[in-house]
Amino acid sequence: MNKILSDSGKVTRYIEDYGLLTAAQKELVDAAAEATKNAFAPHSHFLVGAAIKTKAGLIVPGSNYESSSYGLTICAERAAIFDANNHKIRDLEMIAIVTAFEDRPTEEPSFSCGACRQLIYDASQIYGTNIGIITSNTSKSKIFIATIRDLMPWGFGPVDLGVDVKKYRT
Numbered sequence: 001m002n003k004i005l006s007d008s009g010k011v012t013r014y015i016e017d018y019g020l021l022t023a024a025q026k027e028l029v030d031a032a033a034e035a036t037k038n039a040f041a042p043h044s045h046f047l048v049g050a051a052i053k054t055k056a057g058l059i060v061p062g063s064n065y066e067s068s069s070y071g072l073t074i075c076a077e078r079a080a081i082f083d084a085n086n087h088k089i090r091d092l093e094m095i096a097i098v099t100a101f102e103d104r105p106t107e108e109p110s111f112s113c114g115a116c117r118q119l120i121y122d123a124s125q126i127y128g129t130n131i132g133i134i135t136s137n138t139s140k141s142k143i144f145i146a147t148i149r150d151l152m153p154w155g156f157g158p159v160d161l162g163v164d165v166k167k168y169r170t
């Protein structure tokens with residue numbers, strides 16, 4: 001196992017072995033891997049599966065859905081967050097992301113785009129949870145674990161706008 005420092009100076013783990021994950025982390029990574037099968041990616045051919053775990057232990061998957069106009073494309077992470085919200089679920093604890101090319105596995109884990117980081121950061125402020133992020137390559141041989149605050153230090157969210165976030169807890 002390699003240890004590296006995130007931007008915030010915290011030790012973040014870059015795990016080579018899926019076997020080192022906790023049972024809950026494995027379950028979430030597996031759900032994200034399964035979600036890559038539902039990706040609609042006719043343009044990039046890059047399949048992304050995400051899975052959210054709530055504090056109550058619910059798992060909500062999502063996959064990327066691309067548009068021919070490109071700009072309307074929705075990432076897997078946001079698809080999962082929106083679907084969770086459709087079921088009045090906002091207490092996110094952890095999110096896993098797994099990627100694959102349509103015709104081959106990915107070698108490296110991928111990180112959420114800026115838009116998804118913002119949405120995860122917003123969600124993190126609703127319950128005051130530093131949401132865990134696990135991202136894996138296709139074969140689950142390279143897994144990176146961090147938190148939203150690692151990936152988006154000094155973020156801006158609803159609390160900064162003076163929103164009474166407790167009102168939006170489900």
Ligand SMILES: [Zn+2]
Nearest residue numbers: 075112113116
């Ligand atoms: Zn994204």
